[in-house]
Amino acid sequence: MKIFVSTSLPSLAYFLVIIVFSSVPTSSAADNFNDCLIEPHFVGITTAEVVYYPTNTSYTSIFQSSIQNLRFLSPSTPGPLAIVTPVDEAQIQIVLGCARDFAVQVRIRGNGHDMEGLSYRSPVPFLLIDLTNFREITIDVVNRTAWVQAGVTVSEFYYRIAEKSSALGFPGSTWPSVGIGGFLSGGGYGTLMRKFGLGADNVIDIRFMDKNGNIFTDKQSIGADVFWAVRGGIASNYGIVLAWKVQLVPVPATVTVFNVRRTLEQNATSLVHKYQSFAPSTDRNLFVRARITPENLNADGSQKTVAVYFQALYLGRASGVLKIMQNNFAELGLVKQDCLEMSWAKSALWFAGDVGFPKGDSLEQLLNRELAPKLYIKAKSDYVVEPISKNGLKQIWQRLMEMEQGATNLVMTPYGGKMSTFSEGATPFPHRIGNLYMLFQGVYWNGSTPVETQNSRLAWLRSLSNDLTPYVSSNPRRAYVNYNDLELGVVNSSYAEASTWGTRYFNNNFKRLVQIKNRMDAENFYLHEQSIPPFPLT
Ligand SMILES: Cc1cc2nc3c(=O)[nH]c(=O)nc-3n(C[C@H](O)[C@H](O)[C@H](O)COP(=O)(O)OP(=O)(O)OC[C@H]3O[C@@H](n4cnc5c(N)ncnc54)[C@H](O)[C@@H]3O)c2cc1C
Ligand SMILES: *[C@@H]1O[C@H](CO)[C@@H](O)[C@H](O)[C@H]1NC(C)=O
Ligand SMILES: *[C@@H]1O[C@H](CO)[C@@H](O)[C@H](O)[C@H]1NC(C)=O
Ligand SMILES: *[C@@H]1O[C@H](CO)[C@@H](O)[C@H](O)[C@H]1NC(C)=O
Ligand SMILES: *[C@@H]1O[C@H](CO)[C@@H](O)[C@H](O)[C@H]1NC(C)=O
Numbered sequence: 001m002k003i004f005v006s007t008s009l010p011s012l013a014y015f016l017v018i019i020v021f022s023s024v025p026t027s028s029a030a031d032n033f034n035d036c037l038i039e040p041h042f043v044g045i046t047t048a049e050v051v052y053y054p055t056n057t058s059y060t061s062i063f064q065s066s067i068q069n070l071r072f073l074s075p076s077t078p079g080p081l082a083i084v085t086p087v088d089e090a091q092i093q094i095v096l097g098c099a100r101d102f103a104v105q106v107r108i109r110g111n112g113h114d115m116e117g118l119s120y121r122s123p124v125p126f127l128l129i130d131l132t133n134f135r136e137i138t139i140d141v142v143n144r145t146a147w148v149q150a151g152v153t154v155s156e157f158y159y160r161i162a163e164k165s166s167a168l169g170f171p172g173s174t175w176p177s178v179g180i181g182g183f184l185s186g187g188g189y190g191t192l193m194r195k196f197g198l199g200a201d202n203v204i205d206i207r208f209m210d211k212n213g214n215i216f217t218d219k220q221s222i223g224a225d226v227f228w229a230v231r232g233g234i235a236s237n238y239g240i241v242l243a244w245k246v247q248l249v250p251v252p253a254t255v256t257v258f259n260v261r262r263t264l265e266q267n268a269t270s271l272v273h274k275y276q277s278f279a280p281s282t283d284r285n286l287f288v289r290a291r292i293t294p295e296n297l298n299a300d301g302s303q304k305t306v307a308v309y310f311q312a313l314y315l316g317r318a319s320g321v322l323k324i325m326q327n328n329f330a331e332l333g334l335v336k337q338d339c340l341e342m343s344w345a346k347s348a349l350w351f352a353g354d355v356g357f358p359k360g361d362s363l364e365q366l367l368n369r370e371l372a373p374k375l376y377i378k379a380k381s382d383y384v385v386e387p388i389s390k391n392g393l394k395q396i397w398q399r400l401m402e403m404e405q406g407a408t409n410l411v412m413t414p415y416g417g418k419m420s421t422f423s424e425g426a427t428p429f430p431h432r433i434g435n436l437y438m439l440f441q442g443v444y445w446n447g448s449t450p451v452e453t454q455n456s457r458l459a460w461l462r463s464l465s466n467d468l469t470p471y472v473s474s475n476p477r478r479a480y481v482n483y484n485d486l487e488l489g490v491v492n493s494s495y496a497e498a499s500t501w502g503t504r505y506f507n508n509n510f511k512r513l514v515q516i517k518n519r520m521d522a523e524n525f526y527l528h529e530q531s532i533p534p535f536p537l538t
C-alpha cells in the first residue's frame, strides 16, 4: 500500500527522485514508460497526437492551460512526465495500462479548478490525463435528461441546454469555467441548489472506467457503492468518470437577479445578522448569497469599511421577489430598480460577471472556457449552524479590515430548501439539514504581490479560521471537499489519522468511502495528499 507522508508540495522527496531519475537515464521507470506510450503494445493505435512530452513545444501551454489557481503556475510546480489529452476511451485504456505496468502515478484533470492543484501536481513523477477533449453533450429535451462528457465546463453545458430549451436548466456552479467532472464528483453547488439540490443530487447515471481500463456503461454495472461514492466522494479516488447522465430541471422563462451593496455605514451588521436566518429559510425559488469584503473609504486606504453584496437569483419575476423581500427582509430595502429580469442562461452569465470579468449580453460567452479569470487563491470553508451574533460579526469585520481591498472575501451561501430533504448518507456530501449556510473564506493576490505579502495573507487566513472556531460547526468542524484545503491534514498512516480531515469533508460517510476504496483500489493506484485511503476497516 502506498501512502503519502509528505506535508507540502513540492517536497524534498520529489527532488531526490528527480536526481535519481536523471542519473540513471537508461533504466528508469520513466524511460520505460515513455517507450510504452510511443509504441503502445496494448492496442494497435497511435497516441502520438495526444501525448505531450516536456520536449514537445506545446507541452507547457497544454500543462498550464487549465491551471486555474495561479499559485501553482510556477517553476516549483513540476510538470508531468507526459500529458495525455485522449480523444477516445481506448487511449485512456492504453495510458492506464502504461501507468499500471510501470507504477507511475496518474492525475486526472477536468478543467483544473482543484483548489490545491491536486489534479495536476504531485510530489513524485506522474502522468497527467487531461480530459479536455471529452466534450460531447447530448440533450434529451423530452425526457429532460442529458449525457455530458467529463471535460465539459458547466457554462458550456448551460449554453447547450439553453440552445435546446429555455424551460430547462441544470444546478451547476456559479463560477462558469468549473469542469463538470470535478464539480459533480465533489457534490457541486450553485444558484439552483435551494430548489433542486446539488449537481450530484441530479446525476442519474454514469459511464465510468476503472484503473484496469474496464468500462462500465451504467450504474447497474458499476454497482450501487461506487455510484454512490463518485457523486461527492471525488471520483478520481475510484476511477475516471467518462460521462455523466443528469436530470435537467425546469426553469421559468424569466428569472430575476439583484446585487445590492450595503456597507457598515448602511447597517450591514444588522442586515447580515438577519440574513443568516432569512436566506436559509425563505422560499426555495430564492437564492441570496452574501459576498463580504473590506473596501476603502478613502483613496489612500487609511479608512476602511466592510461591504456586503447581497446577490440573488429568483426563479420568477421581479414582482414575486419584491413581495418576498418586503414581507421577510424589508430591512434590506430592495426596490424594483435593483431587480433585473432575464432568462436563466443569462442569469448564469450575470452571476459570473459579478466577480469582475466581462459582462455583456452575448450568451456565446458561456462557451468561452477562458471567460473566468485565473486567480491566485487560497480558500477555506466552514458551515454555520447557528446565526453568528452581532458582536461575533463585528469581530469578523475587524479582522477583514486588516486586509487590503481586493485581498480577501467571505461568501455566505445559503442552504435549506431542497438541500435539507436529503439524509446525510444519501450521497458522500453530508452537509444537509441543520446547516444554515456555507462560509467560504478566500485570500487573493496578483503576479506582482511580494512573496512576504502572499505569506502574510496565508497566515492571516489561518488566523481568521482560528478566530471563526466558536461561530462554526464542530465535531467535526465541517468543510466542503470541492474547496479542498491541505492544511486540514493529509493522508497519514492510519484510518484514525485520516479521519481528522476525512470526517470534516464527509462526516460519517468517510468510513463508507474508505471501505469502498479498499474494495475498488486496495493497492491505492489513485492517490494524492487527500485521497481516500484504502485502510482496511473491521
Ligand atoms: C475560482 C473557483 C470557483 C469555484 N466555484 C464553485 C462553485 O460555484 N460551486 C462549486 O460547487 N464549486 C466551485 N468551485 C470548486 C470546484 O467545483 C472544484 O474545484 C471542482 O473539483 C472543479 O472541477 P474541475 O474539473 O474544474 O477541476 P479539476 O482540478 O480538473 O478536478 C478536481 C478533482 O476532480 C477530479 N476529476 C475531475 N474530472 C474527473 C473525472 N472525469 N473523473 C474522475 N475524477 C475527476 C480530479 O482528479 C480532481 O481530484 C470553484 C473553484 C474555483 C477555483
Ligand atoms: C500524521 O498525523 C499525526 C497525528 O494526527 C500528525 O501529528 C502528523 O503531523 C501527521 N503527518 C502528516 C504528514 O500529516
Ligand atoms: C511531440 O513530439 C513528437 C516528436 O517530435 C511528435 O512525433 C509528436 O507528434 C508531438 N506530439 C504532439 C502532441 O504534438
Ligand atoms: C425517453 O426515454 C425513453 C426511455 O429511456 C426512451 O425510450 C425514449 O426514446 C426517450 N425519448 C426520447 C425523445 O429520446
Ligand atoms: C439602520 O438601522 C436603524 C435601526 O434599525 C435605523 O433606524 C436606521 O435608519 C438604519 N440606517 C440605514 C442607513 O438604513
Ligand SMILES: *[C@@H]1O[C@H](CO)[C@@H](O)[C@H](O)[C@H]1NC(C)=O
Pocket (backbone or CB within 6 Å): 445, 446, 447, 448, 449, 450, 453
Ligand atoms: C497587485 O498586488 C499589489 C500588492 O498586493 C497591489 O499593490 C497592486 O495594486 C495589485 N495590482 C493590481 C493590478 O491589482
